[in-house]
Amino acid sequence: MKKLINDPQSVVAESVEGFGLAHADVVQVHTDPLFVSRAGGAVSGKVGLVSGGGSGHEPLHAGFVGDGMLDAAVPGAMFTSPTPDQIAPAFAAADGGAGVLAIVKNYTGDVLNFETAAELADADDLTVRTVVVNDDVAVEDSLYTAGRRGVAGTVAVEKIAGAAAARGDDLEAVVAVAEKVVANVRSMGVALTACTVPHAGKPSFDLPEDEIEIGIGIHGEPGRRRIKAAPADEITEMLLTPVADDLGLASGEQVLLFVNGMGGTPQSELYVVYRQARRLLEGRGVQVTRSLVGNYVTSLEMQGASVTVLRLDDELAALWDAPVRTAALHW
Amino acid sequence: MKKLINDPQSVVAESVEGFGLAHADVVQVHTDPLFVSRAGGAVSGKVGLVSGGGSGHEPLHAGFVGDGMLDAAVPGAMFTSPTPDQIAPAFAAADGGAGVLAIVKNYTGDVLNFETAAELADADDLTVRTVVVNDDVAVEDSLYTAGRRGVAGTVAVEKIAGAAAARGDDLEAVVAVAEKVVANVRSMGVALTACTVPHAGKPSFDLPEDEIEIGIGIHGEPGRRRIKAAPADEITEMLLTPVADDLGLASGEQVLLFVNGMGGTPQSELYVVYRQARRLLEGRGVQVTRSLVGNYVTSLEMQGASVTVLRLDDELAALWDAPVRTAALHW
Numbered sequence: 206m207k208k209l210i211n212d213p214q215s216v217v218a219e220s221v222e223g224f225g226l227a228h229a230d231v232v233q234v235h236t237d238p239l240f241v242s243r244a245g246g247a248v249s250g251k252v253g254l255v256s257g258g259g260s261g262h263e264p265l266h267a268g269f270v271g272d273g274m275l276d277a278a279v280p281g282a283m284f285t286s287p288t289p290d291q292i293a294p295a296f297a298a299a300d301g302g303a304g305v306l307a308i309v310k311n312y313t314g315d316v317l318n319f320e321t322a323a324e325l326a327d328a329d330d331l332t333v334r335t336v337v338v339n340d341d342v343a344v345e346d347s348l349y350t351a352g353r354r355g356v357a358g359t360v361a362v363e364k365i366a367g368a369a370a371a372r373g374d375d376l377e378a379v380v381a382v383a384e385k386v387v388a389n390v391r392s393m394g395v396a397l398t399a400c401t402v403p404h405a406g407k408p409s410f411d412l413p414e415d416e417i418e419i420g421i422g423i424h425g426e427p428g429r430r431r432i433k434a435a436p437a438d439e440i441t442e443m444l445l446t447p448v449a450d451d452l453g454l455a456s457g458e459q460v461l462l463f464v465n466g467m468g469g470t471p472q473s474e475l476y477v478v479y480r481q482a483r484r485l486l487e488g489r490g491v492q493v494t495r496s497l498v499g500n501y502v503t504s505l506e507m508q509g510a511s512v513t514v515l516r517l518d519d520e521l522a523a524l525w526d527a528p529v530r531t532a533a534l535h536w
Numbered sequence: 537m538k539k540l541i542n543d544p545q546s547v548v549a550e551s552v553e554g555f556g557l558a559h560a561d562v563v564q565v566h567t568d569p570l571f572v573s574r575a576g577g578a579v580s581g582k583v584g585l586v587s588g589g590g591s592g593h594e595p596l597h598a599g600f601v602g603d604g605m606l607d608a609a610v611p612g613a614m615f616t617s618p619t620p621d622q623i624a625p626a627f628a629a630a631d632g633g634a635g636v637l638a639i640v641k642n643y644t645g646d647v648l649n650f651e652t653a654a655e656l657a658d659a660d661d662l663t664v665r666t667v668v669v670n671d672d673v674a675v676e677d678s679l680y681t682a683g684r685r686g687v688a689g690t691v692a693v694e695k696i697a698g699a700a701a702a703r704g705d706d707l708e709a710v711v712a713v714a715e716k717v718v719a720n721v722r723s724m725g726v727a728l729t730a731c732t733v734p735h736a737g738k739p740s741f742d743l744p745e746d747e748i749e750i751g752i753g754i755h756g757e758p759g760r761r762r763i764k765a766a767p768a769d770e771i772t773e774m775l776l777t778p779v780a781d782d783l784g785l786a787s788g789e790q791v792l793l794f795v796n797g798m799g800g801t802p803q804s805e806l807y808v809v810y811r812q813a814r815r816l817l818e819g820r821g822v823q824v825t826r827s828l829v830g831n832y833v834t835s836l837e838m839q840g841a842s843v844t845v846l847r848l849d850d851e852l853a854a855l856w857d858a859p860v861r862t863a864a865l866h867w
Binding site for chain 1: 804
């Protein structure tokens with residue numbers, strides 16, 4: 206294992222420290238317990254947004270803390286849920302007096318620990334509502350999850366709910382917008398290679414030199430099937446078709462198309478995938494009116510990509526377009 | 537070799553096509569010959585900025601086309617200089633009547649082909665001035681270069697010269713700003729793994745499982761030395777020290793610190809490197825007042841990073857801060 210780290214035990218703390226130094230205009234880092242919040246503190250009267258999860262998926266989630274998106278993010282150990290005693294102070298830091306929305310990817314540990322933290326917050330008279338993201342159509346139930354997993358679609362939930370909170374929606378309304386995104390976003394991914402979690406020291410699974418895994422999870426959990434390596438256009442069709450079918454996309458609809466890199470994929474390859482996913486959508490009569498391409502929900506240095514489609518209406522498109530100022534998304 | 541491509545011969549064209557579709561609000565793609573220009577066309581009365589080079593380093597250069605940065609970019613084949621007949625029409629597309637600045641990384645093929653294209657432009661009464669970027673302190677002369685190589689510092693040259701052109705500087709003044717950046721920016725990189733150029737089909741060099749290459753070039757050209765894998769803080773010091781020494785940084789000076797990923801490095805590791813580079817600079821009494829961390833000048837899926845330091849004065853800091861709206865940099 207070759208990595209630019211000092212020690213598997215300190216990599217998360219050191220990385221988050223570096224992140225805080227590089228983006229001090231946008232975030233502040235709290236070390237005991239570890240979480241990240243907006244540089245300016247909670248916004249009075251605004252619904253606070255908090256997310257979090259295992260580290261190793263950067264820029265998710267700390268990269269999305271800032272104006273128009275999250276108020277706080279809680280990084281767990283590598284591929285490990287953050288603990289309730291990390292999450293509860295993040296809720297408090299995000300509290301501007303209008304309640305807090307927790308955006309949680311559907312992994313059993315995350316759901317459980319955010320729920321426990323919400324109970325702790327409730328005991329302090331802070332109302333926390335939770336929306337669980339489960340956009341991965343690859344498998345029902347998996348290694349760490351009951352029901353579908355939450356993957357790259359989380360970026361859309363955080364961006365759009367963040368914009369709703371920023372425009373002044375109350376907690377119920379922000380929850381409703383977040384649930385609307387969850388209901389209309391689907392994803393599926395492929396791995397060409399495994400990744401190595403630092404404290405494990407060896408690849409998280411074995412993938413032969415001539416095989417790829419369709420439907421991979423962001424921790425390398427098994428997907429739908431292994432196949433021989435194939436041309437990008439064929440792989441893209443294997444990802445896009447179940448996504449579009451699950452959404453029941455009809456001709457004339459408008460969507461956001463998001464091609465996400467798993468961390469170790471050259472950007473040139475992501476655009477090859479984007480090109481084909483777009484052609485397939487247009488072939489169904491679906492209009493791609495918003496796009497995102499890049500490494501946003503990663504699995505360390507895994508090579509691979511995922512395709513996410515979000516069905517848009519005018520409200521979701523406007524909230525997607527609304528200004529955002531975070532380390533990883535900025536417009 | 538497992539890659540998300542269809543065919544090594546078509547990957548650049550397909551990728552640039554996808555890039556153009558995803559970012560149609562910012563760029564337009566020309567296919568015969570292949571180059572990328574601003575969506576709105578040349579800006580009348582503004583100095584045009586053009587860069588280019590081999591593909592495989594994305595988002596460099598097409599990702600930097602847009603308001604406040606480049607007017608056109610010319611992608612060659614993978615790790616191969618673009619040809620003069622690609623570059624000359626890009627010059628013409630960038631021409632707003634105030635002349636064109638070509639920003640060229642110091643590789644023999646790039647320098648030669650941009651020079652030939654400038655002669656073609658001159659025959660059409662278009663004045664092209666060229667600034668060569670040579671920020672890599674690792675080696676004097678290398679596999680493809682006489683003199684120092686041009687690497688990640690190119691981003692700073694393109695951003696800052698782009699801002700100078702956007703504020704209305706004339707050609708001589710934009711050239712002077714670009715040369716000032718070149719004179720004050722230095723970089724050095726490390727590779728943990730090699731990358732595989734699609735048409736080659738095998739890694740561009742061999743690096744044993746327990747060794748890393750200090751001073752690597754962005755095409756995998758040999759660096760200063762191979763060493764056993766070491767902690768990130770030690771590696772970072774091996775990169776930062778020659779950079780800071782070559783710049784002759786003195787206590788009290790202000791800098792931009794840019795940690796660039798080579799394409800396959802987890803973001804968490806880049807921030808570990810940033811943290812240590814910043815500590816080392818601060819230990820010298822140098823103030824880091826601007827930061828950039830991410831994959832901006834890559835080598836396909838290579839794992840590794842480079843450290844770039846730009847000495848700032850008020851003018852360069854203001855030009856760095858000026859608005860930019862491109863696919864890869866946006867503020």
